[in-house]
Amino acid sequence: MDDKIKGRYTEGDYLDKNPTWHEEDSAWKARHVLEMLSRNDLHPASVCEVGCGAGEILNQLYSEMPDNVTFTGYDISPQAHELSRQKAKERLQFLLKDLMEEDKPVSYTHLTLPTKRIV
Numbered sequence: 001m002d003d004k005i006k007g008r009y010t011e012g013d014y015l016d017k018n019p020t021w022h023e024e025d026s027a028w029k030a031r032h033v034l035e036m037l038s039r040n041d042l043h044p045a046s047v048c049e050v051g052c053g054a055g056e057i058l059n060q061l062y063s064e065m066p067d068n069v070t071f072t073g074y075d076i077s078p079q080a081h082e083l084s085r086q087k088a089k090e091r092l093q094f095l096l097k098d099l100m101e102e103d104k105p106v107s108y109t110h111l112t113l114p115t116k117r118i119v
């Protein structure tokens with residue numbers, strides 16, 4: 001990723017302009033993910049959000065999905081991670097990391113971007 005674009009998220013500018021990191025929209029976004037899973041009869045064992053921001057979408061999914069599902073959020077922003085890590089639980093982890101820079105293979109049964117299923 002271009003360093004200038006990356007810097008927007010990592011240097012504090014994004015937090016200045018978006019102090020809630022869009023947390024207020026999370027329930028709406030989580031509801032759409034749940035509807036998508038239901039409509040396609042999908043029952044993932046693990047859910048990963050790349051660019052999880054404040055982590056509230058995963059937190060909402062954690063509350064609504066079965067208690068055998070694990071959740072992982074990746075974000076490159078230290079400011080976002082500061083917000084998300086407070087929501088971490090045994091099956092809900094937040095990593096201050098770019099998924100593309102993981103040094104070991106990762107496997108998730110359901111990988112989401114805010115609006116797009118990847119695998």
Ligand SMILES: C[S@@+](CC[C@H](N)C(=O)[O-])C[C@H]1O[C@@H](n2cnc3c(N)ncnc32)[C@H](O)[C@@H]1O
Nearest residue numbers: 009022051052053074075076077080098099114
């Ligand atoms: C527009 S915010 C969306 C946050 C959240 N998904 C939501 O919908 O509320 C985009 C997020 O993606 C993160 N991001 C951008 N590039 C990333 C990358 N390569 N890996 C992980 N996170 C990234 C940013 O730091 C930012 O928190």
